[in-house]
Amino acid sequence: MKKFHLFFFILLFIVFVESCKNITGTERDVFSKFHKSCEYYRDFDKNPRTIINNEIEFVSPGDWTSGFYPGCLWYAYEITGDTCYLTEAEKHTGLLKNQKDNGTTHDMGFKMFCSYGNGYKITNNKKYKNILLESAKTLATRYNPEVGCVRSWDHHKNQWEYPVIIDNMMNLELLFWAFEQTHDSTYYKIAVSHADKTMKNHFRKDYSSWHVVDYDSVTGKVIKKTTHQGYSDSSAWARGQAWGLYGFTMAYRFTRFKRYLEQAQNIAHYILSNKNLPDDLIPYWDFSLPSYENAPRDASAAAIISSALFELSEYSAENSNYYRTTANKILNNLVKYYQTPGTFPKKYFILDHSTGNYPANSEIDVPIIYADYYFLEAVYRRDTISGKQ
Numbered sequence: 001m002k003k004f005h006l007f008f009f010i011l012l013f014i015v016f017v018e019s020c021k022n023i024t025g026t027e028r029d030v031f032s033k034f035h036k037s038c039e040y041y042r043d044f045d046k047n048p049r050t051i052i053n054n055e056i057e058f059v060s061p062g063d064w065t066s067g068f069y070p071g072c073l074w075y076a077y078e079i080t081g082d083t084c085y086l087t088e089a090e091k092h093t094g095l096l097k098n099q100k101d102n103g104t105t106h107d108m109g110f111k112m113f114c115s116y117g118n119g120y121k122i123t124n125n126k127k128y129k130n131i132l133l134e135s136a137k138t139l140a141t142r143y144n145p146e147v148g149c150v151r152s153w154d155h156h157k158n159q160w161e162y163p164v165i166i167d168n169m170m171n172l173e174l175l176f177w178a179f180e181q182t183h184d185s186t187y188y189k190i191a192v193s194h195a196d197k198t199m200k201n202h203f204r205k206d207y208s209s210w211h212v213v214d215y216d217s218v219t220g221k222v223i224k225k226t227t228h229q230g231y232s233d234s235s236a237w238a239r240g241q242a243w244g245l246y247g248f249t250m251a252y253r254f255t256r257f258k259r260y261l262e263q264a265q266n267i268a269h270y271i272l273s274n275k276n277l278p279d280d281l282i283p284y285w286d287f288s289l290p291s292y293e294n295a296p297r298d299a300s301a302a303a304i305i306s307s308a309l310f311e312l313s314e315y316s317a318e319n320s321n322y323y324r325t326t327a328n329k330i331l332n333n334l335v336k337y338y339q340t341p342g343t344f345p346k347k348y349f350i351l352d353h354s355t356g357n358y359p360a361n362s363e364i365d366v367p368i369i370y371a372d373y374y375f376l377e378a379v380y381r382r383d384t385i386s387g388k389q
């Protein structure tokens, strides 16, 4: 009998050791890591973006990623209640104040809604609300009624006349929010028109999307459909698919239009049933590569997909459990296998293995701040969604 006990104990021990082998990170590591980052970045008057040449790259307020670090701080504060995050969130959000008047890019939503938007939701600070409303007003100036979309980029004028990128769906959240606050229907009409045009012109039959659609700014006709950060014009750039999924889920939240919910579910199907999605559900940087040997992943796309699926699980009657289970799987895999190592400078980010712009040989397989932002948002959503329709 004793021998049997000993044998049973050894067996249990082996099973335990084997199951621990793959576990490299826990959620507790995430928050102890982020707390140290918060203390480190306290001494800087700029917001971090990524790592270049083994140094942390900080960006000026005009950079499209400048709102994500303040957004991380707001989510960390909401999740943990630790007031140290609150002080830093206020400081790092304040750095972006003048961006409210920057009409040179569509990235207003990324910059201002992740920082001031989260700040306003949490603090109800009227100054934050006014800055957000100014930002929405500035963003709306980029709308062309002939095209029916907000113009994305002003750069590469020799390449595109009126470029609209799939990422731009994300910036509609600021416009929908401004309509709710002011009841000025201009914001709502712009956002709905942009979403409808995007649905019509950005998507292929299989619900994958082109990255850039170029329009004739006078006739509103499509000139061409191309890529900028994907593998090819006809490929499905992973983060672009994630932006589309998140964008149409969010558009449904504000409008309750069935067509947006169906679009989001069709995009989810494209992503989740894709033969090139790895078993751990963390996409390679593009879904249409000719070979995946040594292809880098994009943890940022995974974090965006997880966050979007948590929200979509609240709206979808038939797929609610599937979306929530999948969002959880992605989150758990990011926590276990994609956290940064504890060495400088990676230790001041949460997630490793994101890919920013592969064709430009920029930010490949590195930590990038927007991966951390959508990861924290996914954690927050997981802990707060009702689980009901």
Ligand code: GLY
Binding pocket: 064, 167, 229, 239, 356
């Ligand atoms: N919005 C730019 C990107 O996703 O890289």
